[in-house]
Amino acid sequence: MEQLNPSARRDQFGSKINRDFSPVLAYGIPWLMILLASLSPLLPIIAPLPILPPLGFLCLLAWRVLRPGLLPMWAGLPLGFFDDLFSGQPLGSGILLFSLTMIALDLIELRFPWRGFWQDWGIAAVFVSLYLILAALFSGSGLPLVQYPLILPQLALAILLFPVVAQLVSLLDRVRLTRVRKIG
């Protein structure tokens, strides 16, 4: 009998025979990553001014932009709620902004179905800017308008960090579909 090419039974996600991906992993990893990123205020960084980018929101953006359809439209509600519990923003600010982001991204995708690295980055930059400005507005701190430039370093950092987060997302996206479940 003719020998089969050994690589025909495997691909980058593992063995093709007798193995399947696990739904928990395939659908759970995006949620888990965003939730963990939302815990970032508990990192031991006691910042004198807002400097850390909103990691939870960046991860949501990256997953939504890179893998549309994976997160359901209503994902903004639970994810935003969790983010609010730790971010220091008043409860509801994250829920509102995350939900609006999900809707807006869907509409943008309808309008511009073709995407690429620069377009993704541009969209992320616009959304992060809007998010930070609105979050500062909703924060209940009564910050005077002249003081808004203090979010600029944070904004720059967030925009520069997006490709890294996107890279991490695509890495986890490969882990997501590893065939770990044994069939039969």
Place this chain on the structure above:
Amino acid sequence: MAPPSAQISGSNKKAQLGRFAGYVFATAGAVIGALLLIISLWRPDAFYGLRSMATDAASPVGEAGAATRTGSRSFFEAIAGYYDAGNKNAELERENEIARVRLAEMRALEQENARLKAVLDLREGDVEPVATGRLIGSSSASTRRFGYLSSGRDDGIEVGMPVTSPMGLVGRILEAGGSTSRVLLLTDPESIVPVRRAIDDVVAFAEGRADGSLRIRLINLGINPLEEGDIFVTSGTGGLFRPGVAVAMVTEITNDGAIGRLLSNPAATDFVVIEPAFVPEAIEAADAPLQTEQPAGEDAPAEGAAAD
């Protein structure tokens, strides 16, 4: 690359309904978010319990992080010590800085004593701290400046207690959970502390500016007597903070006061001390400058009194 065709529902009734339902749910989420936001802006204390519970549950993460921060720093310091004496220099400098702050505090205390001799009933002594704890995190992505503290109600912490470090005042307890609590740092825009100049009686308010500095607003307007390098300490007015704790050093003079640098940078502190409120009745009387952030529970009737 074009996205997967999940976007295009075509004439598939089920897909069309699914997409429609998605929009409905997302909009509902946004509406719920907006309502919650309005409620929490209107009554900031409405969801304190919820947030405290969440922080309590997640605090092991923060504790581990804080321990690692301390551990890794001493590790790197040990390595650096082999290469140069800069480390020692930094330490001496830090001690010097503490000593300088202490000196200012002592001067303030002296002056305080002289003043209090007139008021015989008032006794000034060492304050027994309620608890000590670590700052395990901060709202580093938000324009609010909150810190998370690794001790809570179980350690005897109550809302309104001042949080200090050896360098000076850090903030005050805003909400107390079981094992963690949330600290309103001095640099939060909502934080206002009554202060006076350490060397004399120039009184002012120190307001947070969210960018790590404090705005010192003189109460008596007129010729601005402040100079760069002036140290401000708490005045004890209002009763939350005991008098004579270092707060800020003036770095820039403005029209109605000055911009001050925070003396006790929370980022540089390992452990903080939680002290009892200077005059405990002050909390019940809600005389704190920040009454919008006080939980309404027991002090709700007193709010009217504080308003006038």
